Amino acid sequence: MIRLGIIGTGGMANTHAESFSPMKGVRLAACCDIDPARARAFASRWNIPKWYIDYREMLDAVTLEAVSVVTVDAAHAPASLAAIARGLAVLCEKPLATSLADARKMRDAARARGIVTHVNFSYRNARCVQAAAALIRAGGIGRVLHVEASYLQSWLVQDTWGDWRTTDAFTWRLSRRHGSAGTLGDIGCHIYDLTDLLCGDISEIACRLSTFDKGVAGNRIGPYVLDANDGFVSIVTLAGGGIGTVHATRWASGQINSLKVRVYGDEGAVDVDLDRSAELYGLAKSKRSMRPASWKEVKAGITPNQYQRFIAAVRRGTSDESDFANGARVQACLEASFTSDRRRKPVKVKP
Ligand SMILES: NC(=O)c1ccc[n+]([C@@H]2O[C@H](COP(=O)([O-])OP(=O)(O)OC[C@H]3O[C@@H](n4cnc5c(N)ncnc54)[C@H](O)[C@@H]3O)[C@@H](O)[C@H]2O)c1
Known part of the structure; x- marks a missing residue:
């Protein structure tokens, strides 16, 4: 029997409870x-026998x-470190931490104690x-030369998920002081x-961040100063030599x-488009034939989800590739992006 504790019971915790509840054992x-x-x-919604307001007390x-x-x-960092110190396996939400120093500390603490870890990408x-x-x-597509992500x-700009001006789950995400x-x-x-x-692996990043005026008086809502970035564009270099662009924004009207x-x-x-499908991906094979490659859709077989992978890892006693080391690698991409934006220069990714 794997007895699981959930730390943080906001919106996303329901997805964790929903995923773990039906699992045998x-x-x-x-x-x-x-x-x-x-x-x-x-606790009442998910039939959990004990609830606490301090994770140390719960642990x-x-x-x-x-x-x-x-x-x-x-x-994420203090709660995960407290669990690791007690020898417990940890599934942590993304991003692993709010700094690369903390992400390394989490990775190294887990590694030193042989703890199973997983990051919920x-x-x-x-x-x-x-x-x-x-x-x-x-x-299957030869040497990777170029990526657009x-x-x-x-x-x-759209209230599909609710109004960000009146919902805590959105406002902390806009405020650096609140750890976003x-x-x-x-x-x-x-x-x-x-x-x-x-x-x-991504080995180098040249990034520009954007933070636009949101039309709120004083640029704050209660305790939340709206100072966190709301978009970025990065040119990335891959360890294998390829290059590409990676970008994201919250201002993309028409995109949910x-x-x-x-x-x-x-x-x-290869073309992965999660709006189109989580099952199908596009494949265009050229084999350097110089003939025009046509796209076909490939149906992927069923694979375990992140929650099933975590439980399998706990049972096995070893983490899979979505572990804290991977989380720290992604954190290093975030840190390199911030540094690059500040210095207006490409920066090496050093997990
Ligand atoms: N993997 C995904 O696709 C995905 C999707 C959504 C959210 N998330 C992540 O899940 C996490 C939670 O997001 P959310 O949307 O549920 O936010 P939320 O604001 O709805 O919930 C966060 C909860 O954490 C609680 N909390 C804060 N500090 C705490 C502490 N020290 N101890 C215990 N509880 C504490 C808050 O009171 C709140 O109930 C975030 O890290 C977010 O990035 C991941």
């Missing part, structure tokens, strides 16, 4: 949130094998992503992760949550 044993009303309501009081850390970004759940990554790794959202690294940290981490998974990655090699191309 997994029990939601406790939950915790600094907001007692939220913790109590979450001391309840026998657990693993935790899910689903707090605001700023609490949830777009890895899409089976077309897994299949396309396997095909590219096996040389984008993640477009619109919640600053803006669009770069929130969704840039996903698109860097997908680029890295599909194309191999659009992720696209197109990878071009010297023997073909």
Whole structure:
């Protein structure tokens, strides 16, 4: 039996509870949130026997094998480190931390104690992503030369998910003081992760961040100063020698949550478009024949999701490739992006 504690019981924690609840041999044993009303309501909704307002108290009081850390970004590091110190496996939400120094500390602490870790880069759940990554790794499009990757959202201009001006879950994401690294940290981490998974490690980044006026008096809402970036454009160099662009924004009217990655090699191309499908990816094979390559759709086989992968890793006793080392690599991409924007120069990615 894997007894699991959930730390942070806001919106995303429901996806964790929904995913873990039906799994055989997994029990939601406790939950915790600094907001007692939220913790109590979450415990009642998911039939969790114990709830707490301090994760240290929960970790001391309840026998657990693993935790899910689903707090605001700023609490990922302290909560994960507290669980690692008690020998528990940790599934942490993305981005792994709010600084590269913290991400390294988390990776190194887990490595030193042989703890199973996982970062919830949830777009890895899409089976077309897994299949396309396997095909590219096996040389299916030859040498990767060029990539174009984008993640477009619109919640600053469309209320599809609610009004950001009156909802806490949006406002902390716009405020650096509340631990947000803006669009770069929130969704840039996903698109860097997908680029890295599909194309191999990113070794250098030249990035420009943008932060536009949101039309709010004094540029603040209550305690939230609206100072976090709301978009970025990066030129990336891949360790294998290819180049490409990676970009994201929250101002993309007409796009709700659009992720696209197109990878071009010297023997073909792959097109992952999660708006189109999580099952199908596009493949154009050229084999250097010089004949025009036509696109065909490839259906990917079923692959386990991130939650199933985490539980499998806990049972096995070893992490898979979506571990804290990978989280730290993505964090290094975020850090290189900030440094590059500040210096107006390309910066090496050093996890
Ligand atoms: N993987 C994905 O696709 C995905 C999607 C959405 C959110 N997320 C991530 O999940 C995390 C939570 O996001 P959300 O949308 O649920 O936000 P949210 O604001 O709805 O919930 C965050 C919760 O954390 C609680 N919290 C803050 N500090 C805490 C602490 N020290 N101890 C315990 N609880 C604490 C807050 O009270 C709140 O209830 C974020 O890191 C976000 O980046 C990931």
